[in-house]
Amino acid sequence: MKTLAHYLLLSALALVCVFPFWWTLVTALSTEGNIFAFPPTFWPREPSLANFIAVFDTLPMATFLGNSLLIAACTVFWKLALCSAAAYPLARMQFKGRKLVFGLILATLVLPSEVNFLVNFITVTKLSLVDTYTGVILPNVVTAVAILLLKQAFEEVPQDLIDAARVDGASEWTIFYKIMLPLIAPWLATVGILTAVEAWNEYIWPSIVMSKPDQFPLSVGVLYLRGTFGSSTRVIAAGTVLTILPTLAAFLFTQRFFMRGMDGAVK
Numbered sequence: 118m119k120t121l122a123h124y125l126l127l128s129a130l131a132l133v134c135v136f137p138f139w140w141t142l143v144t145a146l147s148t149e150g151n152i153f154a155f156p157p158t159f160w161p162r163e164p165s166l167a168n169f170i171a172v173f174d175t176l177p178m179a180t181f182l183g184n185s186l187l188i189a190a191c192t193v194f195w196k197l198a199l200c201s202a203a204a205y206p207l208a209r210m211q212f213k214g215r216k217l218v219f220g221l222i223l224a225t226l227v228l229p230s231e232v233n234f235l236v237n238f239i240t241v242t243k244l245s246l247v248d249t250y251t252g253v254i255l256p257n258v259v260t261a262v263a264i265l266l267l268k269q270a271f272e273e274v275p276q277d278l279i280d281a282a283r284v285d286g287a288s289e290w291t292i293f294y295k296i297m298l299p300l301i302a303p304w305l306a307t308v309g310i311l312t313a314v315e316a317w318n319e320y321i322w323p324s325i326v327m328s329k330p331d332q333f334p335l336s337v338g339v340l341y342l343r344g345t346f347g348s349s350t351r352v353i354a355a356g357t358v359l360t361i362l363p364t365l366a367a368f369l370f371t372q373r374f375f376m377r378g379m380d381g382a383v384k
Contacts, residue, residue, distance in 0.1 A: 122237050128213075130173075134233075138361065139159070140157060141354045141357055141358055141361075142245075142354075142358055143158060143159065143161045144166065144350065144354040145168050145169065145351060145354040145355035145357070145358045146161035146164045146166075146168070147161040147162045147163065147164065147351060148162070148163045148164070148165045148167060148168075148351070149162045149163045151349060152350055152351065160231060162234065164309075168349075168351045168352045168354070168355035169355045169359065170357075171349075171352050171355070172339075172342065172352060172355050172356045172359060175341070175342065175352075176339070176341055176356070176378075177331070177338075178335075178338075178340070178359065179339075180236070180331060180361075181334060181335040181337075181339070182331055182333060182335055183337035184333060184335070184338075185334040185335040185336070185363075186248075187250060188250060188253055188254060188316055188319075188323075188334055189312075189313045189316040190313075190318050191250070191254050191315040192254050192257050192258060192310045192312055192313075193312045193313050193316070195254065195258040196257070196258045196259065196260070196263055196308065197305055197308060197309055197312075199258055199259050199263055199300065200263040200264050200267055200308070201224075201267050201301075201305070202293075203259070203264050204263075204264045204265075204267035204268040204271055205267075205271055205293050205297060207219050207264070207268050208267075208269075208271035208272045209271055209279065210271075214249050216372065219268075219313055222261045222264055222265075223261060223265070225261045227263070230329075231321075233256065234321070234322065234325065235289045237256045237322075238325060238326070240256075241255070241256070243327060246324070246326075247326055247328075248325075248327055248328055248329055248332065249326075250332070252326045253319075253323050253326050253327065253334075254316075256319045256322065257312075257315075257319070257322075263312070265304070265306050266304060266307065266308055267301065267304060267308065269304075270301040270304035270305075271297060271301060272296060273301075274300050274301070278296065279292060279296070279297075282296055299317060310367070310371050311369065312363070313367065314364050314367075314368065317335075317363065317364050318336055318360075318364065319334070319336060319338070320336045320337055320340075323336070323337050323377060324337045324340075335359075336360055336362050337355065339353075339356040339359070339360050342356045
């Protein structure tokens with residue numbers, strides 16, 4: 118009975134999580150019926166791909182998709198490089214002010230991301246990075262959460278392994294690059310997956326920095342449907358589904374790396 122109760126609870130939570138996506142998919146595939154009826158329709162009426170075809174006929178989806186891939190890939194690469202380089206000395210080196218630096222980094226967690234928009238926009242403007250991919254990527258390449266996760270991963274590596282490398286004459290850079298990073302690969306994968314999803318779904322910041330439609334990522338470009346098809350919620354739903362599917366597929370294929378990273382990289 119205890120196991121049954123657990124499965125029932127998990128099933129209920131799964132339904133709550135899946136329902137918004139399922140409703141959007143049903144709306145995108147339907148061609149008839151009131152989409153706002155209550156209780157809602159759980160199966161498409163007169164299913165068709167016409168709404169998806171309308172999205173591709175209206176928007177340059179290939180361009181938007183390529184822009185999103187570029188932004189997500191660059192954000193993941195630079196976040197892993199910079200955050201791991203920041204987390205390693207905080208975890209394994211002794212220097213004055215280490216706790217103060219780490220405390221200041223953690224203090225940024227209490228600030229909502231929207232608070233930084235004005236400062237970031239002024240900075241990006243002063244650097245002449247408006248309407249550039251760099252302007253979109255730069256404010257997101259270093260985050261306190263990523264540094265915290267990677268610092269914890271570095272702390273799980275046995276100190277004896279690092280001491281042995283130093284006795285053999287390895288430099289700190291060699292220890293970091295050839296020993297530490299391979300050992301925390303699952304953690305790097307976890308941070309990479311979370312960063313890729315976040316960068317892919319980012320809407321507010323790219324819409325602030327960019328004004329050229331040919332540079333819009335998919336999350337921003339799809340909202341053109343709201344003006345073009347103001348009365349066609351089905352077409353908007355189809356564009357939303359196309360935006361969600363890549364991240365959903367990526368997470369399903371990389372789920373095992375994500376779970377290994379959350380369980381810990383070093384035994």
